[in-house]
Amino acid sequence: MSSTETDPAEILCSPGGGAPAHVEVLTARDVPLGGPRAMTVRRTLPQRARTLIGAWCFADHYGPDDVAGTGGMDVAPHPHTGLQTVSWLFSGEIEHRDSLGTRALVRPGELNLMTGGHGISHSEVSTARTTVLHGVQLWVALPGEHRHADRDFRHHVPQPVRLDGGEARVFLGSLAGSVSPVPVFSPLLGAEVTLAPGALTSLAVDPGYEHGLLVDRGDVRTAGTVLRPHELGYLAPGNATLTLENTSDDAARLILLGGPPFEEEIVMWWNFVARSHEEILRAREAWENASDRFGDVEGYPGERLPAPAVPNTVLRPRRNPCRRA
Template sequence: MSNVEPSPAELRCADRAPTAADDGPAVEILTPRDVPLGGPRAITVRRTLPQRVRSLIGAWCFVDHFGPTDVAVSGNMDVPPHPHTGLQTVSWLFSGEVEHRDSTGVHAFVRPGELNLMTGGHGVCHSEVSTGATTVLHGVQLWVALPDAHRGAPRDFRSHVPEPLDHRGATVRVFLGELCGSRSPVPTFSPLLGAELLLPPGTELALEVDPEFEHGVLVDTGGVDVAGESVAEAELAYLAPGSERIALANNGRESARLILLGGPPFGEEIIMWWNFVARSHEEVVEARTQWEAESDRFGAVTGYSGRTRRLPAPQLPGLPLRPRGSAR
């Protein structure tokens, strides 16, 4: 998904992660901000990452959470061809269907319970359009920052449908990494964890996790306790490295659905602006200039027939991109 804010903030993202032994609460609650994607009938997403207090969770650098949205009221999702550099996009739906086309030549449909992962290292472009079969659109769009050694990775696209497994009453779908004895076959450029968990009412469990990872728990529906802290719908709970288990409890009357993200602290500074992940102001300027010039760097999307041929880049700020915040 594109970040279609008309004036996207620049973020220089440092990665000093606390550990479980640091002073302060074990759980840090990140609240979302609403961001409209598109025009007057825009779909509004809830963005919990990045923000001023935290930029990264492992290599996860962007978390958008949207829906459930009745497209008859809001209008369909229609994101014209747009570029990416230095990252991977991870699409995961709970309901609805999105048609994906990209400059690798892939034409695919994003469906509930199916991972779609696109690599845009050196450069890629793609479009996303909700299909006519969609009545309610609901899901998450995630970005992964590529480590410096792999920022020039070629375009790629992978899909995977993880088998659901029962883990002490919870239903778990592991789409990246490993959890509860289930491992995703999809390769990544840095160690990652991505999973959906469905917790029926009354479910309590202690998930065994890698203590080298920091983790984020995004609550989609319901409310849960994470390590003893109450986390409401649309909030993201951050947990520092150092713990071998994450305690989860659904004390409500309805099922709760969560997205669990994780990875070791990224260890690199990045600059995020619009749809680019870079290391310097000059890199961002170059990528923007090449996109506007329709450079071969990004390729082209074929078959898209939306209202706009391609998404123009916003204007850069008047000053060089400077630090706007960092992980504590």
């Protein structure tokens, strides 16, 4: 997925993050993906209050959308650098094409992970079979030593793991005895967790990780705070157990993200993750000049996305809250 804002902010993320003793609740903002009927996504990362959870640096949550009314997803070819994209659906189907020559379908419960280190481009279009589109798109910042990694694409179908009152599908990292075989460049956790009405479950997690809980449906209580649908709850490192309670009368579903605080500064702008303003400018110039750096996406019936204009002044970074002693 592309960040389709016409004036995207440059974001500099400082090492580590805050260390609140409570759950930090992050609310989403609506961002249109474009097109005549403008499918809208809810973006919870990045934002002023927090720009990283572990290496997770971007989170879009969308649907359930009736594509007859919204037009579905149609994101033209666009570039990425310095990151991995994680596509995860609850319903619907998306066709992915990239400059590796990959043509893959994103389906519910199936991970599609694309690596755009030095540079890659791709398109995303919901298929004609899709009536309701619902899912998340996530980005992972690559650590410095791997930020120019080769293009790559992986597909994985995790098997559900039973929990007390629910189940988990672990698409990255490990949880509840399930280990994803998909290689990543820094320690990560990514899982879909569902809970029956009124269910209470406790999950053993790495206390060195910070965690994010993105609620899709239901009301979920953790550490004394109830998270509502579309909210993202942040928990600082130090928790060896996460206790989740579905306080609603219907099934709850959430995406659990985790990783150790990302101990590097990164600059994000549009679809690029870099280490400086100058790197961002070079990536934008390469895309606008149709450089081989990003390759070509074959089979998309239209033009690729142009890069937004960069302000004439040096873009001001925003930072995560400073870590408390």
